[in-house]
Amino acid sequence: MSSKNKTENVAYNELAIRYNLSVVEYVRTSMAALSGCTAGLLGLTGLYGAAFYIFAVTSLWLMVLFKAGFKTWKNYFISRKGLLTNGFFGHLFTYILCWTFIYGMVHVY
């Protein structure tokens, strides 16, 4: 159930870590799909879309930190940098899928 971390000598509850990461994963997946839809809706093309993705990921990261509390996030996550970068490219494909689909729906047809 609990694993020992040698460097900090703090015992973590692995189940809780996994649960928190799965919550964040769920939110990030829906965020990737929805921000893709919004980017397509706005008619972004090329690098503007990529910039919008980075903007959306960063703002979601801030929102997650806000939910965990800017001072108390250490109670819920081990690293907040990992929270920002985990699955960045994996969700990029979801984003591009929704982006191109909604762009086609709104702006092409």
Next chain:
Amino acid sequence: MSGGIFYRILVIVGFVSLFHSAYSAAQHRSYLRLNELDFLGLPLDISIQAIFSLYLIVYGVLQVSGKFKEIKASAELDNKSWGTFRNIPSFYTFSHRGKAFSQFYQPPTTKSHLEEVE
């Protein structure tokens, strides 16, 4: 869970708003096509509505998705006392033989009485 319902409604409202802005954008596009104008970007109100509803949905989803748990292994045990761990219900003794030393103790007389007590 009244808060949960509130955030669910927030998500639904966000979706409706996002769909509405998409429909507005499509209409703007067809307006441009009919008037043979060039596309220079969406009107500002549609963009603002789209981004606002995106944030509305993401915030709602974040609240609906559940609370974070404390990752410290001792988090659940912090507000329990030491006595809680010493409490082992399986080893409770309700019928100790020491009660035979009591001066008010009346020993069972018949075998059927013994079975009744048990």
